[in-house]
Amino acid sequence: MLETLLQELSVYGIRLSDAQVAQFETYLALLTEWSARVNLVGDVNPAIVQRRHFAESLALGAALREREILRPDSAVLDVGAGAGFPGLALKIGWPGIRLTLIEATAKKTAFLSAVVDALRLDATTVLTGRAETLGHDPALRAAFDLVLARAVAPLPVLLELTLPFARVGGRVVTPKGSHAAEEVAAAARSLHVLGGKAFVAPLNVAGPPQSIVAVVKQRATPAAYPRRDGIPAKSPL
Numbered sequence: 036m037l038e039t040l041l042q043e044l045s046v047y048g049i050r051l052s053d054a055q056v057a058q059f060e061t062y063l064a065l066l067t068e069w070s071a072r073v074n075l076v077g078d079v080n081p082a083i084v085q086r087r088h089f090a091e092s093l094a095l096g097a098a099l100r101e102r103e104i105l106r107p108d109s110a111v112l113d114v115g116a117g118a119g120f121p122g123l124a125l126k127i128g129w130p131g132i133r134l135t136l137i138e139a140t141a142k143k144t145a146f147l148s149a150v151v152d153a154l155r156l157d158a159t160t161v162l163t164g165r166a167e168t169l170g171h172d173p174a175l176r177a178a179f180d181l182v183l184a185r186a187v188a189p190l191p192v193l194l195e196l197t198l199p200f201a202r203v204g205g206r207v208v209t210p211k212g213s214h215a216a217e218e219v220a221a222a223a224r225s226l227h228v229l230g231g232k233a234f235v236a237p238l239n240v241a242g243p244p245q246s247i248v249a250v251v252k253q254r255a256t257p258a259a260y261p262r263r264d265g266i267p268a269k270s271p272l
Contacts, residue, residue: 043090092124
């Protein structure tokens with residue numbers, strides 16, 4: 036059932052156990068079922084889901100693991116988790132991580148919770164809410180080793196929504212396209228204000244060139260950030 040995924044992963048040198056393959060099969064079945072009533076991904080074609088979402092998420096995880104950014108017991112946050120990419124895919128691939136998923140749309144968090152329950156994922160929390168609000172929650176602020184976000188916003192906006200969650204010394208990581216360096220340059224003020232330093236590395240996936248933008252949190256983010264709901268997008272730093 037997951038031939039496309041397994042073929043893609045063989046190129047990346049990633050191997051899954053039979054139990055992990057079974058989890059991805061259940062994930063795909065739930066995604067297909069729920070997509071009839073909830074807009075989770077743009078295209079639920081199984082081959083596209085396996086290649087674009089499952090395989091690329093695992094390729095990202097493998098690249099972060101190789102660089103020791105993703106550790107076996109990392110506290111990981113996925114902001115704007117949507118249908119669970121990359122966070123849930125990473126949890127299946129590296130089950131020891133402690134994962135929190137944040138999503139503003141209640142129908143999507145209902146789906147995420149259904150997947151977590153069906154796959155019996157431990158140390159996994161699903162929260163409904165906006166990053167602008169949850170970023171001021173003392174239980175979440177500066178609490179994570181690794182903060183992930185995929186296709187959420189341009190980098191200057193994304194940093195305000197994510198860096199407050201990372202501990203000092205932690206990372207914010209987002210996959211970007213071929214213009215990653217230009218986005219980092221455009222985010223210079225945001226990085227300065229929020230306390231981060233960005234690096235760009237290639238991400239080895241099929242299709243158009245992709246990069247990883249990794250931001251090291253060098254100092255605490257000022258308490259005023261993130262600003263209230265909608266302001267980061269309307270008035271980027």
